[in-house]
Amino acid sequence: MIIKRLSFEGYRNLSEGKIFPNEAVNVVYGKNAQGKTNLLEALWLFSGNRSFRGAKDSDFIGFGKEQAVLDVDFFSEDRIQNAQIIFKQGKKEVKLNGIKQSSVNKLMGKLCIVVFSPEHLSLVKRGPAERRRFIDSAVCQIRPNFSETLSEYNRLVTQRNALLRDLPYHSDLADTMDIWEERLAVFGANVIRMRINYTDRLCSMAEKYHNGISEGKEKLEISYSCAFPKELCSDREALIESYCEKLRETRKDDMKDGVTSLGPHRDDLCIKINGDNVRSFGSQGQQRSCVLSMKIAEAALIKQATEQEPIVLLDDVLSELDSRRQEFLLNKIAERQVFISCCERASADRLKGGKLFYVENGEIMAV
Template identity: 50%
Template sequence: MKVTSLHFENYRNLKENSIYPADNVNVIYGENANGKTNLIEAIWLFCGGHSFRGSKDSELIQFEKDLFRLKMDFYAQDREQTAEIVFDKNKKLIKINEVEKNSSSYLTEVFSAVVFSPEHLSLIKQGPNVRRRFLDAAICQHRIRYASLLAQYHRIINQRNALLKDILKNKELKETLSIWDDSLSIVGAQIIYERFGYIRHLRASSKVYHSGISGEKEDLDISCICTAKAEENDSVEMIRDKLKNAFYSSRHEDYHTGYTSVGPHRDDFDIKINGISARRFASQGQQRSAVLSMKLSEADLLYRKNGERPVILLDDVLSELDNKRQDFLLNKVEDYQVFVTCCEESNKEQLQKGKVFFVNNGEIKETE
């Protein structure tokens, strides 16, 4: 999958222009707050019509303008294609190969990308809920039914929690708790099983990338933390039984808190570098390398599933990485089209092949 051209009009602070990226690495450099991330964001919008920064569509329109327009030519599914996004404060227009679509979700059927931004460092720095969201979002791209499993599980959890609060007032309701535990065990076991499978593949691929990024000096390991004490090689049936036992064993605590204390909604995964907790002991550069390895692995797993390599978007990834790690990203991520932003002009000099774009006050120019 390759972006062959991108046209932008009235988008953020970018001055109207078209760029023609290289098939391999594209370095986008310039000082902060000049528009580098806006360019990365514009490409990401073609993955489903939403900003990875959480911005509203109305916030993407240039000041004092009525609409923004993005048009991208790209190669995917063995042919040249085109997509267009227009937003005029009232309506978003999506066109794919000149055919108007009634939903941005159609974009995901023709174009895909993986994005890294500094916010993704929260995968290591913050709590388990951030890692669960990353894991669940990644699995949803591979298993269509997984999203419905999550929705079903959270509905049952909400009902069980409501019952736990009612039990505080009416002890006789304890007898009905087993009904919810049975349902949660069935659905929860399938979620845990899918997470185990994805972590297994993510760990194997991430190890390879992290070894390359670190010059074979560091070993990255990712492991599941399951509150039900299930293990990666367990069958769905074994996980279901362990989960059911965990719900039963935690009842005394749950009665007092009014909250279900074990299950997939409380699980986590651990990230270690050379056997040591990345969250507690890794440097900023090591943490960045670890998350980056996971994002590159996410792209690799998408390729294995779809048979087509997604575009890789790396925003401000080079800061706090030493020269060897920077060289790996700029010159050794093979077979993917990569867009990487940076502030230092010296970074562009490391690039062995590809294109360099300079961004200054929203104006983008290709340089020699």
């Protein structure tokens, strides 16, 4: 997949303009707070995911502007396609090839993008929510219907939580609860199974890269950690049944807190090196190498699933890596369209053959 053109208007601090990226490396450089990440974020939104910075839609509209318009021409599925996102007055208008889409989720899988920023470097160390976000966003790009499964699951959890709070006052709601729990178990089981399926593939792919980066010294293992044994999860019907039972068992305790204590919204990825949990025992270097391997594996899995290379965004991440890890990363992501943001021209010049974009105060200039 290749981005041919990106136009923007009223987007964050970016002045109205457009860029025509190179098919290989694109280096976006400039001082701090000039708009480099804003540019990468604008590209990322076409993956159909939410901002990798955790921003709200209203944050995208430039101060004092009515709306933000992003428009992209990209090459995918053997043809040039176009997508547009307009943010205005708390709403989003999304078009794909001129046709209005009901939501930005509909862009998922059209333009697959892998983003890597310094925040991702602490993915291993941080709480489970970040790792769930990582896996969900990765699965969504190769299985676009996963996003609907996930939203329905989240809706059902919210529904059960509301019922948990009402049950003490309305015992007649117990029957309703049975029905909701059955539905919750079906969707929860689907989420778990899709995440496990992805984790297994991620594990074998990332293990290879980690082996390379650690020069054969370390074995990386990634597994999905949830309330059910893995063998059970491979049998959909058995998983749903056991899930329902567990929900019924935990109902009383959950009523005290008013929240559902069990399910994919509480699950995690377990990441180990040579058998030890990296989160607790890994050095910072090992943790970073793990993330690097996982991110490169994420890109490789997109290629495997879609038979197209994803676009890679490296937001200010190179300066955070030592030279060996930098080499490794650049080497493994070569042959894809890459956007690299950095502060100094010096590091930009090192990346030969690329196109340079200089960013100053929201103005983007090809140099």
